[in-house]
Amino acid sequence: MIGLIRAELTKFRSVRGWLIGCGIAAVLMVLLAVVAAAGTDARVGGPGARGALPRASDGTPVLDGFTFLQQPLDGDGTLTVRVPSLTGVALRPPTPGDSVPDEQEQATPEPWAKAGLIIKAGTTSGSAYTAVMVTGSHGVRMQHDFIHDLAGPTDARWLRLVRSGGTVTAYASSDGAAWTTVGSAPLATGAMSAGIFVATPPHQEYEQFLGGTSVIGGGAIATGTFDNLTAAGIGAGGDWNLVSVGADDSPNRPESTSTRNGDTFVLRGGGDIAPVDGGTGPKLEQLLSGGFMALTVLAVLGVLFVTTEFRRGMVRTTFAATPSRVRVLAAKSVVLGAVTFAVGLVASTAALLVGTAIRGSNHYPADALTQVRIVVGTAALIAVATVLALAIGTILRRGAGAVAAVVVLITLPYILSAAAVLPAATADWVLRITPAAAFAVQQTVPEWPQVDQAYTPAFGFFPLPAWGGFAVLCGWTAVALVIAAALLRRRDA
Template sequence: MSTGTATPYRSPLRTGRGGFVRLLRAEWTKFRTVRGWVLGTGAAALVTVLLGLLLASGNRSVCGNGVTEIPCPVPPTGPGGEAVDDKFYFVYRQLTGDGSVTVRVTSMTGQIRLPDETPGVRNVVPGVVPWAKAGVVVKAGGEQGSPYAAVMVTGEHGVRMQHDFTHDTAGRPGGVSRESPRWLRLTRTGDTLTGYESADGVKWTAVGTARPARLPDTVRIGMFAASPGHLTVSDGFGSPSAERFAEVTAVFDRVALEGAVTGGWNRHDVGVTVGPDGAPHHPGGLVESGGTFTVTGVGDIAPLTEGARIETPLTGAVIGLIIVIVVAATFATAEYRRGMIRTTLLASPRRGRVPAAKAVVAGAAAFAAGLAAAGILVPLGPRILRGGGTPVLPVSTLTELRVVAGCAALFAATAVLALALGVLFRRGVAAVTAAVVLIVVPYVLAATAALPAGAAQWLLRLTPAAAFSALQSIPRYPQVLGDYAPASGYYPLAPWAGLAVLCGYAAPALGLAVRALNRRDA
């Protein structure tokens, strides 16, 4: 006869971590044995891929050269592999080794082309756009995209030091005039370039330092002028934007060069567009008189932010997300509909673990679908676009991987939120509708410009649709004026911040689902 104390029976699903693992296996078994859920998850990936390939293959671009159609030019790339706008008027000499250039800028004026008020009469007004720039520059060579560093005065952003297109350091604010000139200096010491500014040419203040990539021993050093177009953006419905021609003219004197400078002054209209007749279109220019240089230029030296992107073929992901929502919501509600939830809860009396296990399974399945879809489209879609004549803004491999991972995370977090809503509502239609309204509808309203840009940006800050920012590959550059609206593929939050907003909805919703399941009858 036994004299020991009887050990009470415990369900294997009730004990610690091992019990949760067994619960995960049970939920995974349920998921994979229901053909509709498995096929639905696969369909989410397949639909995303097919729509993306259809969009990419149907996109054909040609550019005009007079009456002749030619392939659209591929944008130049900078030292970091990013697409750049490298167009300016350059007055330079050759410098070998260390040296410097010093100038005084006494004037900065320009003109802007506005919409014609009278048919046939060009409406050109005086003015300088905010990011018009003129100053001194050291550049590795004459080809577009080559490394450089520059110190400049701008239309409305004071003195700046910029290098290799993406780097920008602010100096003192203020403009330039004959009564208030600005002195600029750029020195080279080895591979380091240092920019200075001064109000009187006596007392100098350092603006910043730079180490441009792959700077050769012999470089071009001198003065430049550039002006991006005049951009107007409406905050009305559709948020249309328009960019019109603008140019800037800067006057330099007190020009001084130090170091092993050779040859005379050279002129180079970097990146100038040539018309069908072989003549330059909107050329820059130089007028030199008595040591005073008047330089006129158009264009910009900056990252390129407009054009097709690696995430362009991922537009179909919104349809894939709807399928993910349906699968995840019905994964939660099917047991209520069939009356099997009581059996599940009897097998796992710690009720809160059930929605948690379902969330892990649904999220993992959705993650795999998003990973597969983006893993195919991100490398293949841009290749098809380029084959159709559409240039695609290049990005680094790390950015490509981040977009792929971001798409997968978007699918996974959406599945968790939809599943939590399914547990809360216990009705598939209600859960699917709520998830679509929270995630899909705000994105569609913002991306199609159905709302003013300001309203669209707030919508993509406050709703789970903020997570679509995980698909953005080209960042917003503060030193580049652009139409940074959701309809143009720009989101108000950084990629992982947008995902955090979606997770900020999914996690509390899952917590409420656990609480509801613990407090109410099955």
């Protein structure tokens, strides 16, 4: 088998056009990385850019702006409150010449509007926190470190946070007597700020149409009503202080206000505490957008690697030297997969390095493991897709038909789905059942349950996890190879 692999590698190396094709595939990936990096919205370097945003513990860029009525908490303590009301107001975008948006009619709050209790390591944007809250339409939630979200009762209005040492535990109740534990989270010891808060994400509507997507909407204001507020171990009997966390980073955010009538507090303001919506911003995988073009070029080579021998009759010599046709197919698959994996790995690495050098790595938030995964995953995607092309070429024995089949199975579904040509529901299924599902290995932006977003292929989200999508491609390739092997054994050379 080693000798057979060496012979097939020699065949591949002896055709200058195939080597040039490998080079073209690599160059295309790097050139499109340059285009993607240079074409990134220039505003990403301005105020509010991802590179300037605070980060969660895993490096995720986050938003941290809210209306906070607080007192100092130096040690252990307990906060309890009832949230009888949470309402919302949508804001129209500012009219030309007017920097202040107009309020629309009173509306239900945004689904992820929040009003509740929070213990936070100071009032600096990005500092650690643990909170329990009533939301617009997702019931009670406990959230901490921006990226962690736990569901609580759907109908509770009483909330409680208990800090004991380095742990904060959240509770919820529907009557203020029987309490349900929502969850616990670590939070450093030392001086903290604790109190009630309100926040709301902006109102956004996502639209997908033939050839594109759009996001429309505007800001929002949430108003939370609180009563029965008790605080043990917090402050020293002093006044509650209003702080607009993150207001300096969002100059157009609505003003935070607080009013008190007896034991009832009303907080009003905008801002949000959540991971950044990743669907509409720059994404690291955009630097690897040339992967589908490199795949197409190398898939053509995969087809030609076998159909050229059939067309010229050279396959008879190959089968005469090695009667086991399945071994010949296996050797071709090994050689082609190894060569294209190497090309894909070099091209993906170069594209990532060049793209981040042009725009800056801080604009493409992703940890080292994620970067390795998308680079290696892209190389593996290209290699397996090229072997699939080889199998299809073996089945059809005609170069044009095999190339067309590869394009229809892999490239076309990806383009139609990512470019929003297909309806969102159709694109979702296409990227579940076709070999194009493997492009999920390039997704870097997570789907946050606590962030409203159109999680569709047009916004860069795939229906299957990274290696789940890759497994679909492997399944197609395995089936095609089995069929190709069976036909090789039955047909005459």
